[in-house]
Amino acid sequence: MSIPTRTVSGRWIVAGILMVTAVMVSIAAVMLFGRPRGKVAPPPSVAVLPFLDKSVDHDAQPLCNGIAVQLIDSLGGIPGFKVIAQRSAFAVKDLDLRDVGLKLNVRSVLQGSVERFGSRLHVAVDLINAADGFHLSSQVYDREMKDVFALENTIAQAVVDTLDIKLTVPLPKAIPTDAEAFDSYLQGRSWYFKETPEDVRRAIPFFEQAIQKDYAPAYSALADAHIWLARAGSDPREEFSQARAASDKAIQIDPRSLSAYVDRAEARALGDYDWGGAQSDFARALAIDPSSAVALSSHAFLYLAPSGRTQDASEEIKRALDTDPLNPTIVTELGSLYLFDQQNQAAISQLRKALELAPDLAEAHRMLFLAELSAENKQEARSELIRLKDGDPGLNRARELLIDGHNQEAIQVLREGEPAPSEIFSLAMTYFGLGDLKDGFDELDQAYRDRDPMLVFLKVWPGLDPVRRDPGFQAMLAKLHLAP
Numbered sequence: 001m002s003i004p005t006r007t008v009s010g011r012w013i014v015a016g017i018l019m020v021t022a023v024m025v026s027i028a029a030v031m032l033f034g035r036p037r038g039k040v041a042p043p044p045s046v047a048v049l050p051f052l053d054k055s056v057d058h059d060a061q062p063l064c065n066g067i068a069v070q071l072i073d074s075l076g077g078i079p080g081f082k083v084i085a086q087r088s089a090f091a092v093k094d095l096d097l098r099d100v101g102l103k104l105n106v107r108s109v110l111q112g113s114v115e116r117f118g119s120r121l122h123v124a125v126d127l128i129n130a131a132d133g134f135h136l137s138s139q140v141y142d143r144e145m146k147d148v149f150a151l152e153n154t155i156a157q158a159v160v161d162t163l164d165i166k167l168t169v170p171l172p173k174a175i176p177t178d179a180e181a182f183d184s185y186l187q188g189r190s191w192y193f194k195e196t197p198e199d200v201r202r203a204i205p206f207f208e209q210a211i212q213k214d215y216a217p218a219y220s221a222l223a224d225a226h227i228w229l230a231r232a233g234s235d236p237r238e239e240f241s242q243a244r245a246a247s248d249k250a251i252q253i254d255p256r257s258l259s260a261y262v263d264r265a266e267a268r269a270l271g272d273y274d275w276g277g278a279q280s281d282f283a284r285a286l287a288i289d290p291s292s293a294v295a296l297s298s299h300a301f302l303y304l305a306p307s308g309r310t311q312d313a314s315e316e317i318k319r320a321l322d323t324d325p326l327n328p329t330i331v332t333e334l335g336s337l338y339l340f341d342q343q344n345q346a347a348i349s350q351l352r353k354a355l356e357l358a359p360d361l362a363e364a365h366r367m368l369f370l371a372e373l374s375a376e377n378k379q380e381a382r383s384e385l386i387r388l389k390d391g392d393p394g395l396n397r398a399r400e401l402l403i404d405g406h407n408q409e410a411i412q413v414l415r416e417g418e419p420a421p422s423e424i425f426s427l428a429m430t431y432f433g434l435g436d437l438k439d440g441f442d443e444l445d446q447a448y449r450d451r452d453p454m455l456v457f458l459k460v461w462p463g464l465d466p467v468r469r470d471p472g473f474q475a476m477l478a479k480l481h482l483a484p
Contacts, residue, residue: 044163045082045106047089048072052113060116062186070174074156077289081165085293085324101130119145125155127162137162149174181213192225197232200225216257219250223263233422236451240271261285262298269302270453273481278303293324301333306456310341328358336367340460344375374462378403392419398430407434425454433463441472
């Protein structure tokens with residue numbers, strides 16, 4: 001006798017399906033809503049790390065860095081797409097990718113390598129999800145060196161396509177140039193980013209070689225170098241003149257050169273006190289890329305702050321830090337803005353963050369000294385003077401005496417010294433702090449004749465309340481076109 005096959009009723013099948021579905025929904029709910037809440041997921045974003053040099057002779061690092069920088073510039077102007085600025089992206093190159101994502105608050109990381117064989121390039125590129133290390137795309141390109149600009153355009157477009165970024169306008173194309181000119185430009189940038197006066201001067205001949213081919217980025221880089229030297233203490237009149245000429249030429253060749261507009265704006269603000277012209281150039285730069293950390297920070301610190309709009313400047317600097325959070329210079333600028341706004345404790349905290357990023361950053365030590373002094377933290381102010389390794393010895397000695405209330409002795413020390421031209425503004429501010437208005441105004445006049453870049457901060461400089469109503473002070477603000 002055959003045994004009948006046992007069947008399952010249809011209603012039990014349906015019940016089973018519903019039960020499984022309920023369990024799956026419950027698991028999904030726990031995963032989505034029951035997990036500890038962390039940071040909100042970052043917006044569409046990428047950090048482009050410096051490419052690794054895998055050439056046999058290890059002589060292609062400037063090219064590796066140059067490709068990364070060109071990609072940052074190309075992707076940076078896309079609305080709604082966060083691209084980390086070079087300074088911060090290069091600062092995390094040795095971190096685990098998940099740490100990169102957390103530190104820079106980005107979803108994805110682009111990394112690559114370059115092998116150079118004479119005129120041939122072998123380039124490998126990986127776009128990676130920062131949260132879990134998943135490779136979103138991996139590409140290998142074999143190209144001639146002369147095709148590197150087209151390659152950069154190809155890589156940038158691949159990033160946009162992979163991340164499904166919607167473009168309202170086409171990506172800007174990298175400007176082709178002679179291979180030797182491009183190589184000179186890259187060599188110059190590698191020296192420039194060492195950020196010492198000697199190395200920045202060493203970069204200039206390389207830029208001058210590159211501009212013989214009318215390569216617009218080289219003109220802009222040359223303007224960068226001259227402005228950097230002016231702010232570091234070289235002859236401001238000469239340096240700003242050179243910067244204006246170079247940025248004019250860069251804009252003539254490439255009307256969409258963001259960095260050239262920023263350079264010319266800085267030269268107009270710091271060298272000419274031409275605030276209308278500076279604002280016009282800043283506006284053009286920010287129209288090209290509203291999220292550019294370079295344009296935002298420069299506009300905030302060198303245009304908004306000098307006019308007294310310190311709170312507006314602070315908000316704009318914070319926007320710059322969104323894409324360049326590990327740039328110690330911008331962090332220092334935010335601390336300085338807090339100090340200008342008489343928020344001493346906020347200034348101290350911010351300037352200490354800057355020194356965590358760059359312990360030897362002289363400007364951060366100088367501003368921290370002023371913040372501690374403004375907060376009447378005498379011991380901390382004295383400690384900052386000791387850490388200020390490149391300060392003028394006589395000026396620092398006078399500041400020590402000022403801290404201890406020995407004003408007349410401090411004035412005598414200042415009168416006997418011969419500070420460097422780059423210290424004239426600081427000398428004037430110290431005289432004012434000591435109550436010596438005559439010597440203070442004499443040095444202020446010299447700073448004006450020298451076009452000392454620090455002079456533009458006169459209106460907001462801390463500790464000047466006793467002299468702000470003096471006719472001489474108001475007359476100087478009028479010369480700077482900063483009078484109310």
